[in-house]
Amino acid sequence: MLPHPTVDQISLPHVLAVLGDPTRLAILGDLARREGTALACSNFIDLASKSNLSYHFAKMREAGIIRVEPRGTARLISLRRADLDARFPGLLDSIIATAITLPPPEKRLATTA
Numbered sequence: 001m002l003p004h005p006t007v008d009q010i011s012l013p014h015v016l017a018v019l020g021d022p023t024r025l026a027i028l029g030d031l032a033r034r035e036g037t038a039l040a041c042s043n044f045i046d047l048a049s050k051s052n053l054s055y056h057f058a059k060m061r062e063a064g065i066i067r068v069e070p071r072g073t074a075r076l077i078s079l080r081r082a083d084l085d086a087r088f089p090g091l092l093d094s095i096i097a098t099a100i101t102l103p104p105p106e107k108r109l110a111t112t113a
Contacts, residue, residue, distance in 0.1 A: 002061060002068050007083045010064035012091075015084070018063040019095060023047050024056050028065065029099035031079040038069065038076035 019025055026047055031039065044053055057077060060066045064083060069076045084092045 002070070004061060004067060004080075005064040007064075007087050010083065010087045012088060014063045015065060015088070015091075018059050018065060019099075021056070021059075023052075024060055024065075025095075025099050027056060027060065027077075028079070028096065029101075031066065031077065032096040032100050035079060035081060038067075038078040040074050040076060044077075 019028060027044055030044065041050070041053060041057070047053065048056065057066065057068055057075075061068050064080060064087075067078045067080050069078070081092060
């Protein structure tokens with residue numbers, strides 16, 4: 001099992017610093033669009049290379065933004081919405097309002113081709 005910070009260990013400066021990266025903000029937007037659903041890493045392959053995504057997921061996990069759960073050879077990514085809302089009420093709503101306006105993955109593919 002990968003280490004995740006407890007709710008009390010989630011730091012506002014750390015969360016904001018991590019979400020200052022456009023790729024991580026796009027990951028957050030994708031997770032928010034499908035809230036309540038754990039997504040495989042492959043759902044984000046249009047954002048970056050596999051190794052680059054692993055780096056971004058690690059940063060987001062360490063900040064307490066996402067939960068990463070190994071399932072066989074796959075890893076499922078989910079948003080820690082309840083934990084972030086408990087720690088910083090209303091903050092995630094503001095960030096998601098911006099992140100969700102980013103183009104969905106299928107549109108990003110069309111614009112980068």
